[in-house]
């Protein structure tokens with residue numbers, strides 16, 4: 001278990017002492033009257049107890065953030081804010097193993113993934129936005145006034161004020177820092193509500209931010225759930241200036257309704273039903289390896305994962321066979337097992353949801369090519385939330401399994417005959433987050449990628465990220481773009497100042 005120094009001690013029902021994770025409000029660690037269990041999905045055991053923030057705690061955090069936004073943090077120079085962000089990045093790096101242990105304890109993910117993706121990106125997110133604000137200039141427009149004198153217009157970016165951050169359980173530290181870093185970079189103060197499933201790395205981040213010496217109230221952490229809990233109290237508060245949320249589309253819609261009341265800025269990265277298209281001219285082995293990654297990484301719990309795979313008919317049978325062989329070889333195991341490819345899902349509740357789709361697929365007439373159930377280990381992992389990586393075929397595009405986000409280690413493979421057919425089927429979705437194209441035909445790559453109604457398209461790769469690029473989804477998959485200057489635009493109030501010279 002990670003060394004969470006800010007925690008108190010809680011005596012669990014079975015009598016064992018576990019850490020009590022606390023909220024961080026106005027520079028102080030706060031216990032609340034209610035708490036909930038944090039469970040390790042590898043074996044179903046309690047990892048820690050977590051203080052649930054009530055409305056008063058959330059309101060206190062928002063008020064603290066407001067005071068800090070009117071204080072030094074909101075006024076200090078970009079150079080000083082960049083230096084603070086670099087101290088946070090260094091702080092995460094110095095406690096790298098603690099953050100890895102926290103992510104693994106909460107999610108059961110492979111240790112190698114927590115190291116190479118989750119914690120590495122937590123550091124990179126802070127460093128990339130520190131670099132950006134240290135070098136970002138602004139725009140100036142020269143003009144002429146009615147009397148012929150010269151006029152200068154320049155664009156000024158000012159902090160929004162108080163930003164609510166609600167982050168998900170699938171990539172806990174990556175997605176929390178993807179929002180907190182630019183929010184702080186632009187001089188805002190933050191109230192963050194991580195998922196109740198993954199409180200540990202967020203708590204460590206608050207410890208690092210405290211140690212980095214940001215003013216009290218610049219960053220606040222409130223643990224809890226969504227409805228009737230911290231998530232709702234935060235997103236419906238009239239005293240925040242913006243809300244950024246990553247999670248399910250219907251939750252996004254609820255938050256947007258609340259934000260409408262006070263015309264708050266919102267940035268959403270929501271659900272997806274992403275497609276990968278494999279043309280017969282693709283590099284076959286690369287496409288098989290790529291679709292295995294895009295379907296089963298993080299047990300399929302990445303909003304960018306491919307749950308729909310369309311394969312050009314001449315290679316369809318061979319591709320399904322090769323994909324199934326790769327799927328059968330995936331090592332589903334403990335987080336620290338040598339060569340582990342996949343851990344459990346994040347919780348038993350989520351496992352029940354994914355298994356309900358495995359059952360639905362069969363009801364809808366799918367052929368289960370591999371997987372489709374629960375692995376049997378014969379040890380404590382049988383009390384965990386493991387499922388088998390699964391490949392299905394044979395469904396029509398109208399099946400629920402082809403239209404609804406499952407968010408597990410499962411993909412459906414369909415044949416197609418023409419490029420136009422593939423594009424039409426990819427776009428026949430209420431979602432529009434990400435897509436993948438596998439082809440060695442350069443003009444086809446550009447032509448097809450341009451037609452995807454998604455915010456992101458990868459060609460001959462997947463989840464390759466340049467943090468300067470716009471990231472976000474179309475349709476039900478989100479609202480707005482974050483990344484590089486797109487984040488600077490969202491996390492600031494932009495003014496034009498016009499001066500008659």
Ligand SMILES: O=C(O)C(=O)/C=C/C=C/O
Pocket residue numbers: 170171175178301302303304465471
């Ligand atoms: O890579 C990113 O910056 C990002 O936002 C990933 C999101 C994945 C969601 O499941």
